[in-house]
Amino acid sequence: xxxxMRKFFQSxxxxxxxxxxxxxxxxxxxxxxxxAGETIExxxxxxxxxxxxxxxxxxxxxxEFVQDEAEAxxxxxxxxxxxEAIDASGVDATLSLKMTQLGLDISRxxxxxxxxxxxxxxxxxxxxxxxxxxxxxxxxxxxxILDELRRDYANVGTVIQAYLFRSLEDVQRLGNEGVHLxxxxxxxxxxxxxxxxxxxxxxxxxxxLMETQLQSPGFxxxxxxxxxxxxxxxxxxxxxxxxxxxxxxQMLYGIATQLQAELVQQGYPLRIYVPYGNxxxxxxxxxxxxxxxxVAFVLRGLFR
Numbered sequence: 001x002x003x004x005m006r007k008f009f010q011s012x013x014x015x016x017x018x019x020x021x022x023x024x025x026x027x028x029x030x031x032x033x034x035x036a037g038e039t040i041e042x043x044x045x046x047x048x049x050x051x052x053x054x055x056x057x058x059x060x061x062x063x064e065f066v067q068d069e070a071e072a073x074x075x076x077x078x079x080x081x082x083x084e085a086i087d088a089s090g091v092d093a094t095l096s097l098k099m100t101q102l103g104l105d106i107s108r109x110x111x112x113x114x115x116x117x118x119x120x121x122x123x124x125x126x127x128x129x130x131x132x133x134x135x136x137x138x139x140x141x142x143x144x145i146l147d148e149l150r151r152d153y154a155n156v157g158t159v160i161q162a163y164l165f166r167s168l169e170d171v172q173r174l175g176n177e178g179v180h181l182x183x184x185x186x187x188x189x190x191x192x193x194x195x196x197x198x199x200x201x202x203x204x205x206x207x208x209l210m211e212t213q214l215q216s217p218g219f220x221x222x223x224x225x226x227x228x229x230x231x232x233x234x235x236x237x238x239x240x241x242x243x244x245x246x247x248x249x250q251m252l253y254g255i256a257t258q259l260q261a262e263l264v265q266q267g268y269p270l271r272i273y274v275p276y277g278n279x280x281x282x283x284x285x286x287x288x289x290x291x292x293x294x295v296a297f298v299l300r301g302l303f304r
Contacts, residue, residue, distance in 0.1 A: 033254040035062070036276045040085045043276035046253070047091040054264040055272050056248070057093040058130060059086065062277040063101040069110060072103030076114035078277075080121045087125040094128040096273065099142060112145065119153045126155070128180065130221075133159035135188040136195065143170065150179070157219070161186035162206035163195045171209045175216030182221035182250060183209050207232060214242050221271065223250035225259065234268075244269055 036046035047057045061082055066072045079097055086093045097118070103110035122129045133142060139161075146158050157180025160167050164186065174181060185202050186195070196202045206229060213220040214236065222233050230249065237247065248269035251260050263270045 034252065034275070036253060036274045038276065038278045040082060040276070043082075043274060044085055044089050044091060046274055046276075047086075047093050048089075050253075050272050050274070051092050053261070055260065055270050057091070057272050057274050058096045058250070059093050060096040060098075060132070060273065060275040061101075062275045064098045064134065065100045065105060066103060067105060069103060069106055072101070072106060072110060072114060075101045075103075076117055079114075079118045083118070083121045083125055083127055086127060093274075094130065094271075095122060096130045096132050098132045098134055099145065100134055100138060104138065104141065104145075108141070108145070112148070115145065115149060116152075119149060119156055123153060123155050129156050130180070130182060131156065131158040133161055133184075136164065136190050139164065139166070143174075146179075150177075157181055159184055159223075160209060160213075161188075162209055163190065163202045165194060165196070167205065167209055168212065171212050171216075175213045175218040178217040180219040180221070181213050182223050183213060184223045185226075203229065211236055214247060215240065220247040221250045222247060223273070225251055225256040227259065230259070230263075 036043045043059055047059065050057050059082060061075070061078050063075055066075060079095065079102075083095055086095070095118075099111050099115065102114040102118075119129060131142060131146060133139065142158065146156065149156050158174075159182045160171055160174075162183065162185045171181065171183075183206065185206055196205060203226070206224070210220065210222055210229075210233060222230075224230060233249070236242070248271050249263055250271045250273060253272050253274045260270060260272065
């Protein structure tokens with residue numbers, strides 16, 4: 001049943017009609033638990049509260065798979081305004097983004113133009129930018145663009161997904177080059193030809209990637225809510241004396257909040273991934289696909 005539910009919500013996440021419907025009707029069905037509102041003002045207020053609780057933030061203006069050039073340029077404008085709002089407000093936050101929102105599926109030159117404008121602003125304001133990894137079809141081009149951008153920008157990193165077979169080689173190369181990497185399990189539906197299908201295999205690969213990156217010159221963002229992986233990470237960090245400025249834990253806004261508070265109380269660096277905007281549907285569906293408990297939360301909210 002869990003597998004059926006996961007596939008159902010993953011399919012909904014990629015459904016354009018469902019996404020348009022969700023935009024029209026705004027945040028509904030429990031999405032506010034995972035999305036910090038539709039405006040930058042909403043997001044900044046959320047960041048302030050998280051900062052007061054001892055948590056840093058990476059802010060994501062939601063959106064992906066844009067097919068219109070004007071929409072891609074507007075998405076870049078929003079990223080620039082988001083960076084400026086972070087700077088003006090003085091909150092402790094970085095920026096995360098998806099390149100398909102910036103026109104990658106339209107043309108690579110358009111995406112590069114938008115990325116350079118964003119990174120120019122981020123460099124001027126001394127804000128880190130993380131390129132989110134999307135589905136497998138965009139994996140190689142994402143890394144190719146990252147390599148090109150890193151020739152001119154030091155303030156850009158990316159995400160590596162543990163369910164992909166190729167990821168260990170990617171971490172070994174990028175980590176040795178000192179790249180800032182966020183390690184995640186992966187939230188897209190990928191075929192058995194390119195990705196592990198068994199949770200135990202994904203978890204084991206996650207640990208390999210995490211340990212490899214932690215021992216590299218690069219920065220490691222350990223992005224997980226899995227208590228077993230977090231416990232393993234704590235032991236590995238202690239055993240190998242990994243300094244606190246070389247890693248951080250990362251978690252999603254609205255998920256495992258008690259665990260988040262415990263990490264802060266124990267003195268571990270923690271950053272919360274905070275999404276905002278009206279293009280929230282795909283992100284929300286992937287959160288439901290990841291954890292059946294999230295579905296139960298939504299159903300309880302509907303009956304209330």
